Amino acid sequence: MAIIDFRVQDVVRLRKPHPCGGWEWTVYRIGADIGLECRECRHRVMLTRPVAEKRLKTFVSRGPRVEDEADGAG
Numbered sequence: 001m002a003i004i005d006f007r008v009q010d011v012v013r014l015r016k017p018h019p020c021g022g023w024e025w026t027v028y029r030i031g032a033d034i035g036l037e038c039r040e041c042r043h044r045v046m047l048t049r050p051v052a053e054k055r056l057k058t059f060v061s062r063g064p065r066v067e068d069e070a071d072g073a074g
């Protein structure tokens with residue numbers, strides 16, 4: 001069972017819509033908890049990682065990959 005690679009700025013769709021009618025959430029914080037902001041009403045929630053993984057239906061778009069080391073090639 002893979003750990004879901006949440007990234008800041010991911011746009012995700014959950015299994016149930018927010019009461020406001022919005023389906024899409026932007027990931028704004030990664031840590032022990034996953035912070036999600038409703039794209040419809042800007043309401044913010046914090047979910048534990050297991051809960052966030054369980055509610056996730058699909059990624060709408062991905063945030064930038066976090067690079068731990070610069071390769072200096074630029």
Ligand SMILES: [Zn+2]
Nearest residue numbers: 018020038041
């Ligand atoms: Zn909402």
